Amino acid sequence: MxxxxxxxxxxxxxxxxxxxxxxxxxxxxxxxxxxxxxxxxxxxxxxxxxxxxxxxxxxxxxxxxxxxxxxxxxxxxxxxxxxxxxxxxxxxxxxxxxxxxxxxxxxxxxxxxxxxxxxxxxxxxxxxxxxxxxxxxxxxxxxxxxxxxxxxxxxxxxxxxxxxxxxxxxxxxxxxxxxxxxxxxxxxxxxxxxxxxxxxxxxxxxxxxxxxxxxxxxxxxxxRRHVEPEVIEVRSGDTAGFAAFAERQGCRLEAQGDSLYCYARDSAPVLDYLQRDPGLVYLHRPAGLEDVFLRLTGRDLRD
Known part of the structure; x- marks a missing residue:
């Protein structure tokens, strides 16, 4: 062809x-x-x-x-x-x-x-x-x-x-x-x-x-090649404590401003932690192309 x-x-x-x-x-x-x-x-x-x-x-x-x-x-x-x-x-x-x-x-x-x-x-x-x-x-x-x-x-x-x-x-x-x-x-x-x-x-x-x-x-x-299947965006609360726990679970973390992005292959223990802390505001979603884009090109603003 x-x-x-x-x-x-x-x-x-x-x-x-x-x-x-x-x-x-x-x-x-x-x-x-x-x-x-x-x-x-x-x-x-x-x-x-x-x-x-x-x-x-x-x-x-x-x-x-x-x-x-x-x-x-x-x-x-x-x-x-x-x-x-x-x-x-x-x-x-x-x-x-x-x-x-x-x-x-x-x-x-x-x-x-x-x-x-x-x-x-x-x-x-x-x-x-x-x-x-x-x-x-x-x-x-x-x-x-x-x-x-x-x-x-x-x-x-x-x-x-x-x-x-x-x-x-x-x-x-x-x-x-x-x-x-x-x-x-x-x-x-x-x-x-x-x-x-x-x-x-x-x-x-x-x-x-x-x-x-x-x-x-x-x-x-x-x-599939570049990011884990699930993403948890933590937007407020004790993100430092959450980050330490998520790292022990093998999650990959990225910070952007006040938000913390947790990339996980098994989100169950992380979600259980979040549900036990009402001060943590979060969004759980499947990973997508935007996550690939940001991982490959970075999160810095381009003019």
């Missing part, structure tokens, strides 16, 4: 700063691959190199089996892009935004108009096709931006934080549309800061920091 994207030793330097530091990965067809990482990890730079918008400093990159940047124009004809910030034209109606975008790919007007109804149906915007984009809600604009990215029937769709800033209802609608695309055989490559989004959508994840890929795999596999 030919990889949709194949990167080997990919590097991007800006003067003395290395934004992407020798990453290698393959993306198989009809998969959804997510790239996670703190701000400045190299996620967007990696996407820009795949698109040919940022030249690599070293390494090799193939998309659809074609070399980038040598075949950049031919590659971009087969890719759809959903940028981090919507850049719809407010002077055009909803359907006109799609038709004008089609012209950038050399699609004739009749073919573009024929594709618009199905894309608006996918975006649940059929009734707003004649509306100006500045009358749309944030969720509608995001759905239109995704529909616009599909006007050239792309084999690969790249999405940079597709649901940032949206309310839960809009986010769930967009997730549903993206899952529909994946089911139809479209390959998706996305960056996100939402762990729930990554767990719901992605077949595979790459976690990046400081320009490197720290690990990659299916969301559940990453969770």
């Amino acid at each position: 030919t990889a949709i994207v194949r990167a080997a030793g990919l590097v991007k330097r800006y003067g003395g700063f290395t934004a992407v530091d020798g990453v290698s990965f393959d993306i198989a067809p009809a998969r959804c691959v997510g790239v996670l990482g703190p701000n400045g990890a190299g996620k967007t730079t990696t996407l820009r190199m795949i698109l040919g918008m940022t030249p690599a400093s070293a390494g090799s990159l193939e998309v659809f089996g074609l070399p980038m940047p040598e075949q950049g124009r031919a590659i971009r004809q087969r890719i759809g892009v959903v940028p981090q910030i919507d850049n719809l034209d407010p002077d055009f109606r909803v359907d006109e935004n799609l038709e004008v975008h089609a012209s950038y790919f050399g699609i004739d007007p009749a073919t573009a108009r024929a594709r618009v109804p199905a894309l608006l149906e996918l975006a649940n915007l059929g009734e707003r096709r004649h509306a100006k984009t500045d009358t749309l809600s944030g969720g509608m604009k995001r759905r239109l931006t995704i529909a616009r990215a599909l006007i050239n029937a792309p084999e690969l769709v790249m999405l940079d934080e597709p649901t940032t800033g949206l309310d839960p209802q809009a986010r769930h609608v967009i997730w549903s549309r993206l899952m529909d695309l994946r089911a139809r055989g479209t390959t998706l490559l996305l960056t996100t800061h939402y762990m729930e989004e990554a767990e719901r959508l992605c077949d595979e994840l790459m976690i990046m920091d400081q320009g490197r890929i720290l690990d990659r795999g299916a969301p559940r596999a990453l969770t």
